[in-house]
Amino acid sequence: MKTSLSLWAFLATLLVGCLAHAAESKPTTRVSATVDVETEDPSGYALWIKQYNEVAKAKLGIDPYLRIYESRFDSRNVGKVRASSSASSVAELTKNTTALESDPAILALMNHMKTIRKLGARTLYQTVRFDGPNPKNSANYNTLVNLSDEAAYLKALDQLRTIFDAVGLKDAVISCSRIVAGRSDHTHRVVISVPSQERLAVFIDTMATNQRLNDWVADAAKYRTVVSNFTSREITK
Numbered sequence: 476m477k478t479s480l481s482l483w484a485f486l487a488t489l490l491v492g493c494l495a496h497a498a499e500s501k502p503t504t505r506v507s508a509t510v511d512v513e514t515e516d517p518s519g520y521a522l523w524i525k526q527y528n529e530v531a532k533a534k535l536g537i538d539p540y541l542r543i544y545e546s547r548f549d550s551r552n553v554g555k556v557r558a559s560s561s562a563s564s565v566a567e568l569t570k571n572t573t574a575l576e577s578d579p580a581i582l583a584l585m586n587h588m589k590t591i592r593k594l595g596a597r598t599l600y601q602t603v604r605f606d607g608p609n610p611k612n613s614a615n616y617n618t619l620v621n622l623s624d625e626a627a628y629l630k631a632l633d634q635l636r637t638i639f640d641a642v643g644l645k646d647a648v649i650s651c652s653r654i655v656a657g658r659s660d661h662t663h664r665v666v667i668s669v670p671s672q673e674r675l676a677v678f679i680d681t682m683a684t685n686q687r688l689n690d691w692v693a694d695a696a697k698y699r700t701v702v703s704n705f706t707s708r709e710i711t712k
Contacts, residue, residue, distance in 0.1 A: 504563050504564065505561060505562075505563060505601075505602040505605055506561065506562055506563075506564060506565050506568055506599065506600060506601055506602065506655075507559055507560065507561040507562075507599075507600045507602065507652060508559065508560050508561075508568060508572075508597065508598070508599050508600075509557050509558070509559045509597070509598045509600065509664075510557065510558045510559075510594055510595070510596070510597050510598075511555065511556075511557055511594070511595030511596045511597075512555075512556040512557065512558055512592050512593070512594060512595065513555070513556075513592065513593040513594075513595060514556055514591055514592040514593070515591070516591050517543075517545045517556050517710055518710065519591055520543070520556060520588065520591055520592050521543045521710045521711060521712050522712055523584060523587060523588050523591070524541050524543050524558065524711070524712070525711075525712035526584055527540070527541060527581065527584050528540050528541055528711075530575070530578060530580045530581055530584070531571075531575055531581075534574060534575065534578060535571055535574065535575070537571070539711055540560055540571070540575075541558050541559065541560050541711070542558070542559050542560075542609070542709060542711045543556060543557070543558055543559075543709065543710050543711045544556065544557045544559065544615065544707045544708065544709050544710065545707060545708055545709075545710045546705055546706070546707050547705070547706040547707055547708060548705055548706045549705035549706070549707070550703075550705070556592075556710075557707070560572075565599070565655075596657065596659065597657050598654060598656070598657035598658075598659075599654070599655050599656040599657055600652035600653065600654055600655065600664060601652060601653050601655045602650060602651070602652045602653075603625065603629060603651050603652060603653050603663075604629055604632055604649060604650055604651035604652075604665075605650050605651075606636070606648045606649050606650060607648060609648065609650075609666075609668045609709065610646075610648070610668060610669070610670040611709070611711075612670075612671075612708070612709050612711075613648075613668040613669065613670060613671075613708070613709050614668070614669050614670070614671055614672045614674065614675035614706070614707075614708050614709075615666050615667065615668045615669075615675075615706065615707045615708070615709070616666070616667045616675065616678065616679075616704065616705075616706055617664065617665070617666050617704060617705050617706070617707055618664075618665050618701060618703070618704040619660070619661035619663075619664055619701070619702040619703050619704070620661055620662065620663050620664075620665060620699045620700065620701050620702060621661055621662045621663075621699065621700045621702065622662050622663050622698055622699050623697075623698055623699065623700075624698045625653065625663070627698050628651075628663075628695065628698040628699055629651065631691070631694065631695040631698060632649055632651060632665075634691060635649065635688075635691055635695075636649060638685075638687050638688060638691060641687075642681055642685055642687070642688070643677075643681070644669075644677075644678060644681060646669055646670055646674060647667055647668070647669050647674075647678055648667065648668045648669070649665070649666075649667055650665070650666045650668075651663055651664070651665045651666075652664050652665075652666075660702050661702045661703075663699075672708065675706065
């Protein structure tokens with residue numbers, strides 16, 4: 476029971492959603508927009524987005540423009556999918572969106588997708604901690620949190636990075652983003668990404684048994700209140 480409680484306590488601290496690592500987080504200029512999608516056919520939706528991304532690549536030179544993530548263990552909703560795009564600034568993100576929204580091929584694709592999906596909440600994030608881009612087809616541990624001291628929590632994530640590197644989790648990538656528009660019940664999203672579902676299982680098992688990680692959880696708890704946590708996988712085609 477003690478091990479189980481330690482595991483869930485650890486998971487409750489994290490918000491997990493890249494491949495270079497750093498001992499300390501560095502300033503980053505990056506924003507991302509996330510749209511919740513309800514669909515009974517995540518794979519079919521991802522195929523339509525593949526066509527969308529092909530148009531975006533030809534028009535903007537971005538590949539992929541949208542990345543698609545499907546929830547796995549998520550008590551909030553069934554069939555939850557998230558579409559995410561990123562840019563160096565809100566101005567660039569808006570410019571890209573405007574260019575695509577007026578494209579005839581994109582308009583046709585959006586019309587087709589109406590039959591298999593329903594759009595939900597839209598959230599705009601400013602990245603405040605970024606180890607690097609998510610591995611393709613990553614497995615992720617996500618946590619939505621309210622932070623009382625962002626700067627202190629970012630320093631705590633630096634410490635977590637060091638622990639990960641020491642306990643065989645060098646491929647675990649940490650990112651943390653602050654909501655700037657569309658806030659509902661949390662201030663930040665933290666995403667820990669690993670290259671596969673198998674590595675995610677190793678990550679969770681390590682959380683259950685490593686005392687350094689349990690000690691980190693106890694110390695970091697004073698900076699945050701968890702809203703929810705869940706696992707997901709990337710299904711971008």
